[in-house]
Amino acid sequence: MRRKKENFITKLSNAAITLLLAAGMLLWVQGYTNASGLKFAQISDAHFLKDGANTTFKMTAESPRLLDDAIEQVNAVPNIDFVVFTGDLIDKPFEKELHAVLPHLEKLNAPWYFGFGNHDICVGGYLTKKLYFEILREINPDFTFEKPYYSFVPKEGYKVIVLDSIIDDKLTSNGYIYPEQLKWLDEELKNSQKDIVLIFMHVPLVEPFPSPGHKMKNELEVRSVIEKYKNPIGVFSGHYHGAKITQMNNVLYVSTPSLVSYPNAFRIVNVTKKRNKVIFDIEYKETRLSNVQKLAKLMVFSSSVYSGEEKDQNGTFVIKR
Numbered sequence: 675m676r677r678k679k680e681n682f683i684t685k686l687s688n689a690a691i692t693l694l695l696a697a698g699m700l701l702w703v704q705g706y707t708n709a710s711g712l713k714f715a716q717i718s719d720a721h722f723l724k725d726g727a728n729t730t731f732k733m734t735a736e737s738p739r740l741l742d743d744a745i746e747q748v749n750a751v752p753n754i755d756f757v758v759f760t761g762d763l764i765d766k767p768f769e770k771e772l773h774a775v776l777p778h779l780e781k782l783n784a785p786w787y788f789g790f791g792n793h794d795i796c797v798g799g800y801l802t803k804k805l806y807f808e809i810l811r812e813i814n815p816d817f818t819f820e821k822p823y824y825s826f827v828p829k830e831g832y833k834v835i836v837l838d839s840i841i842d843d844k845l846t847s848n849g850y851i852y853p854e855q856l857k858w859l860d861e862e863l864k865n866s867q868k869d870i871v872l873i874f875m876h877v878p879l880v881e882p883f884p885s886p887g888h889k890m891k892n893e894l895e896v897r898s899v900i901e902k903y904k905n906p907i908g909v910f911s912g913h914y915h916g917a918k919i920t921q922m923n924n925v926l927y928v929s930t931p932s933l934v935s936y937p938n939a940f941r942i943v944n945v946t947k948k949r950n951k952v953i954f955d956i957e958y959k960e961t962r963l964s965n966v967q968k969l970a971k972l973m974v975f976s977s978s979v980y981s982g983e984e985k986d987q988n989g990t991f992v993i994k995r
Contacts, residue, residue, distance in 0.1 A: 710947040712832055715748045715757040715784070716874070717741075717940040718912025719932035721765040721793065722775040730973055732934045734765055736966045740933050741778050743961050744940050751942055754784040755828050756816075758836070760912040760930065761791025761876030767801045769809070776813050785816035787826075789836045791876040791913065797845050803838070823855050825862050831947060833866040835859065839877040839890060839911075849877025849890040849913070856899060863903045870945060870952055871907045873900070878911035880927040882918030882986075883979055901925055906952040906993040908945075917982030919956065924993050926954055929986075936970035937981040938963070951994050958987035 720741050726734030733740065748757060759779075764771040779786060788810060795803055803822045810817045822838035837859065839849035851859070863871065879893045879900075890896065900907060901922065908926045915932035917939070931939045938961040946953040961967055971977050981987070 710831065712755050712829055712870075712945040712947075713751070713753055713943070714755055714828075714872075714945075715751070715940060715942050716760060716910050716912075716928075716930050717744055717748075717757065717933055718760040718876075718930045719762040719791065719915055719934060720744075720759065720775075721762055721932070721934040722771065722778070723765040724771060724774040726765060728969075728973070732765070732932075733938070733966055733970050733973075734934060736963065737765070737934050738778065739963060740938060740961055740966065741775070742781070743963055744933055744959075745778065745781050747959055747962070748940075748942075749781070749783045754942075756834075757782055757784050757786040758834075758874045758910070759786065759788045760874050760910060761789055761840075762793040762912065762932075763788060763791065765793055765934075767794055767796040767799050769801050769805070772801065772806065772809055776809075780813065786814065787817065787834075787836060787874075789874050789876055790822055790838050790840045792840055792847050792849075795840065797843065803842075823858065831869055832945075833862070833869045833871045835862055835871060835873045837873060837875040839875045841891075847888045847913075849875075849888075850892055851890070851896050856896065859896075860899050863900065863907075867903060867905050869905060870947060871903075871905060872945075873907065873909045875909070875911050877913045878918075878927065878929045879909060880918070880920045880929070882914045882916035882929040882982065885914060888914060906995060908943075908954060910941075910943075916980045917958065917986040919982075919986050919989060919991070921991055921993075926991055926993065928956065931980055931982075933961070935980070936967065936974045936977055938967045938970055939981075939987075949995075951992050954991040954993070956989050956991065 722737045723734040728735045825835045877890045910928045918929040920927045942957040944955040
């Protein structure tokens with residue numbers, strides 16, 4: 675009887691130990707997954723104008739409301755690591771417009787970053803790239819950068835690179851990456867070959883649709899620098915106001931539509947790092963201001979050009995490591 679009791683106690687103890695080990699392993703796996711994942715929002719072409727009027731293409735009169743709605747949606751998503759505005763944050767390059775948009779951005783719960791669009795500055799204008807960054811640094815504790823292109827590490831195993839694709843010396847909607855910046859990009863990528871690299875810029879390297887007056891002048895040169903590296907790389911842009919996702923081997927090119935024109939959308943991206951692959955889960959988030967969106971749809975020539983196909987909106991993309 676005593677031996678049976680001892681055997682029972684031993685089995686009970688072993689079962690308890692097994693359960694504790696299993697629970698510990700599960701917590702470790704969950705902790706590893708959470709630690710190795712990254713979630714961010716990309717908002718592009720907000721074209722904020724404090725007292726704007728709707729045009730045949732942009733709902734600038736509604737731009738403050740559209741921006742607030744996007745920010746509220748981002749704040750409702752759990753565990754957002756950061757937000758990037760990929761250019762044309764303001765519609766007119768005036769200091770008063772930049773100061774007017776900042777109280778809206780300060781509502782974000784997550785750190786936020788910015789890359790220049792062609793509407794953000796004016797050649798020979800008062801609001802220079804230098805002054806623009808000085809103003810952002812004053813109100814954003816996470817924004818400590820002085821050059822219009824920069825990088826940071828949001829989490830171990832990741833590198834974020836923000837490029838300046840805006841031409842400095844003439845008024846144009848075309849983009850260009852100058853040689854000095856291209857050399858810097860190459861060096862950043864060279865030093866980040868063990869990381870998942872996320873590149874943000876205004877002008878896309880893969881056009882969502884043909885537009886000679888908007889394209890990157892040296893896109894093949896820039897792509898050749900990026901594509902020679904074999905670690906997982908995501909390139910996120912705006913400018914065309916259209917949705918497009920193109921995967922080329924280990925590089926994912928993502929064009930995000932505009933917040934101010936149809937389809938009035940932005941993206942939430944969840945990156946998950948596995949042992950032998952990286953998974954990009956891309957979610958397409960439209961404004962909840964349905965009446966504004968309906969009117970915006972009536973004001974574009976072909977709504978499907980800008981909204982893209984379903985595969986350009988939501989999708990899961992796998993890159994081998």
